[in-house]
Amino acid sequence: PFDLGVLVEVDVGMERCGVPPGEALVELCRFVDDSSSLVFRGLMGYEGHAVFLEDREERKAVATKAMERLQEARHLVEEAGLEVEIMSAGGTGTYDVTGQWPGVTEVQAGSYVVTDARYRRVCPEFRPALTVLSTVISCPRKGVAVTDAGLKSITSEFGLPEVAAPEGVTVKHLAEEHAILTLDGDVELEVGQKIALLPSHSCTTINLHSEFVVVEHSRERTRWPIEARGKVR
Amino acid sequence: PFDLGVLVEVDVGMERCGVPPGEALVELCRFVDDSSSLVFRGLMGYEGHAVFLEDREERKAVATKAMERLQEARHLVEEAGLEVEIMSAGGTGTYDVTGQWPGVTEVQAGSYVVTDARYRRVCPEFRPALTVLSTVISCPRKGVAVTDAGLKSITSEFGLPEVAAPEGVTVKHLAEEHAILTLDGDVELEVGQKIALLPSHSCTTINLHSEFVVVEHSRERTRWPIEARGKVR
Structure with a gap:
């Protein structure tokens, strides 16, 4: 038997994929947990609407709001008796907010490895390495x-x-x-x-x-x- | 011994690559013809600045002007004693002008095979076949x-x-x-x-x-x- 670990995606404000914090989210997590062959491992919320905001304070504020939503989702799911082992979030532009957020276990920053002309304006601390x-x-x-x-x-x-x-x-x-x-x-x-x-x-x-x-x-x-x-x- | 056939590119008005009709063009063709291992086969002129013009008459006019330049180039090269066996030109948007042009032996229309949303506006006679x-x-x-x-x-x-x-x-x-x-x-x-x-x-x-x-x-x-x-x- 092969058990597939599953993260449930939370819509943290990008309004693209995922389920907003609420009863439907809890229901989906329970459905995963109850399924044979699926193992509920935790939550994922990508704040893609924040990562490219060039103003640092604005970027921090939008990312913070997204993380508060993810945290709200976590509370709801934990109150329902499920264990959130993995909490995945963050992008290259918000690694400094999301990476310090309590409970976050994974930061999905990929572009920082080589960065590019657009990210250089947002994160000048990473030096471009791809031509x-x-x-x-x-x-x-x-x-x-x-x-x-x-x-x-x-x-x-x-x-x-x-x-x-x-x-x-x-x-x-x-x-x-x-x-x-x-x-x-x-x-x-x-x-x-x-x-x-x-x-x-x-x-x-x-x-x-x-x-x-x-x-x-x-x-x-x-x-x-x-x-x-x-x-x- | 391997003889490589060569087409010399004429700048027919796109101002990107190629040499405009004139002494430098003739010199380049002669250089190819005189080189060992290279065989001068003819001329190429791509009227890429015409292919997307949505107004049919304007497109025709710009393509015609380009073909006149290619023809001028041919005359100069033939006067210099070289044989122009291949005259390659044209794109999907101008196949009807270039394809009927005297002396053109090859039309470089590639997009017509499947076409796309942009070419559909220029050449509605070709039906899109790619999704x-x-x-x-x-x-x-x-x-x-x-x-x-x-x-x-x-x-x-x-x-x-x-x-x-x-x-x-x-x-x-x-x-x-x-x-x-x-x-x-x-x-x-x-x-x-x-x-x-x-x-x-x-x-x-x-x-x-x-x-x-x-x-x-x-x-x-x-x-x-x-x-x-x-x-x-």
Whole structure:
């Protein structure tokens, strides 16, 4: 017999998935606990509506409110006689609130590992560690260059990528297979030159690739497969 | 000995890659022709700046201008004594102009095979044949449902996906792993129900998946691997 541990998702204010604290939540937890093959392990509440708020105080306030809801849910479930062993919550933008919250056993901060251009504004204490390396394929005229990185290798829903290196270069447009770069006054690039792009959204960019190239002290150390890519069903 | 056939790209007005008609273009073609192991086969000019223009007359005019530039390039190269065996151009939105252009031997219309929500506005004569099947995972309150298709399975740079089926449902927001749906007045969905989403951009959506599921008369017939996915370097 295989017993599947289950966390019940609480809607902590994001209004996406989960059940708000209340009788229906308690009922669902009881249903899990009473089912053969299912083991009730605890609660999960993701405060995704807080993680990107750029104002630190506002982010803290919204995350705090979410954690109060999760705590309320926990009380209700415990009063019903169930044991909450795991309380999972938090994102990269709210790790400092949620991570200190009494009873939280797991923080779902994933982006902090490599961060990205958007999270850098929210959590400047984490240094970006992910770039997409692209190659200049055309320098059609002064002030413009084209590289081979497009929407099939770097996503744009959180904005255009930034240029990590070299300096004086910005991304003007991302097409399917091309990035159009604007060069500051006296900057010149040449065909074949490498451009390091900093994604605005690391999660969906990583999902476009099959492996990480791990670089340490400017040398390739190893490659890590991106095993969850495409496992969207 | 292996001889590599080469097409030289002409900038036909998109100002991205390629060389405009002129002495530099002729010089490049000659360089290819003179190189050992390279065989000059002809010219390529992509009028990507025309393919999405929704006004048919404007699209025709811009594509015509582009083909005139490609023709001008051909004359220059032929005057220099080189044979233009292949003249490649065109996109899905301009197949009707470019495909009838004298001397064009190849039309690069790719999207017409399955088309998408954006191309449907430009070329209504092609019927969309690609959907992303997603599953309702939450019906939190009246008028709202959540499915498991997010930015990791369907792209949004050309706009949100449309809902191919069922009727009365629209996509309000795409998150990383979730689509938030708005339901018309009396429409109700249930958890587990399938929703067919019509991508706004088929190219970058296909690139997120590892295989096509080929359906004929509502039955799965076969699966085709998406072999070029991730081959972005």
